[in-house]
Amino acid sequence: MKKILILCLLSLSLWSTALTNVYSVTYKGSIDTIEENILEHFKEVKLVVPWKLDILNEFKRKGLEKKFGKNFNTSHLSSVRTIVACNGKFGNMIINADPTMMAFCPIRITLIEKDGKTTVLYVRPTSAPKDSKAYPILKKLEKKVIKAIEDANDFENKS
Numbered sequence: 004m005k006k007i008l009i010l011c012l013l014s015l016s017l018w019s020t021a022l023t024n025v026y027s028v029t030y031k032g033s034i035d036t037i038e039e040n041i042l043e044h045f046k047e048v049k050l051v052v053p054w055k056l057d058i059l060n061e062f063k064r065k066g067l068e069k070k071f072g073k074n075f076n077t078s079h080l081s082s083v084r085t086i087v088a089c090n091g092k093f094g095n096m097i098i099n100a101d102p103t104m105m106a107f108c109p110i111r112i113t114l115i116e117k118d119g120k121t122t123v124l125y126v127r128p129t130s131a132p133k134d135s136k137a138y139p140i141l142k143k144l145e146k147k148v149i150k151a152i153e154d155a156n157d158f159e160n161k162s
Contacts, residue, residue, distance in 0.1 A: 024130035026149055028123050030156050034082045034116035037123065037156055041086065041112065044155030048147065050088040053109070058083040082116040093144045101137035104128075108141075110148055123152055 030037055038055075045052055059082055062068065068075045089109035097108050107128035115122050125148060128141035135141075 024127050026123075026125040026127055026145075026152075028152065028156075028161065030121050030123070030161055031119065032121055032156075033119070034084060034114050034121045037121040038084060038086070038114055040155040041114075041123070041152060044151050045086075045088050048151045049092075050090050050110075050148070050151060052086055052088045054087040056085050058085055058113075078117070080115050080117050082114070084114045086112045086114070088112065088148075090144070090147070093140060093147075096140045097137045097144075100140055101135045104131055104135050104137035104141060107131055108144060110144070112148075112152070123156075125149065125152065 042052060042055075059076065059080065062075075087109050088111075094105070094108050097104050107126075110128070111126065113124040115124070128145045129138070131138060131141050
């Protein structure tokens, strides 16, 4: 009986993790290395990167470190960056199916670094309404992006 209960609790835990709207994976490695790997692999799989931003440095440049004082970056992250990417084929298919779902395309990847580890965060397009005509396309886009992130860093140690 205990084994069944433990198995059920473990399954429930895995199920709830799978349902999160944010994909997250952490690698042992610098943000520079992880970002470079992602950018190179995105190019290979035709995810065009029209924009990227070093968020933490931008906050500092805007004087937020001084403005917020001890309340600035209380998580003690060493770097926060974002990458915006898009794929013309997927974008066009989403526009044609349901233009309101373009909020998910282009996609945005956020990288955070702390203590020599970099976490890649990605809002899953499958958090969109399932009744949207664009939903099947968003599912394919999500798989493509996650596979690209993982393939780009498959030699890095996951933590």
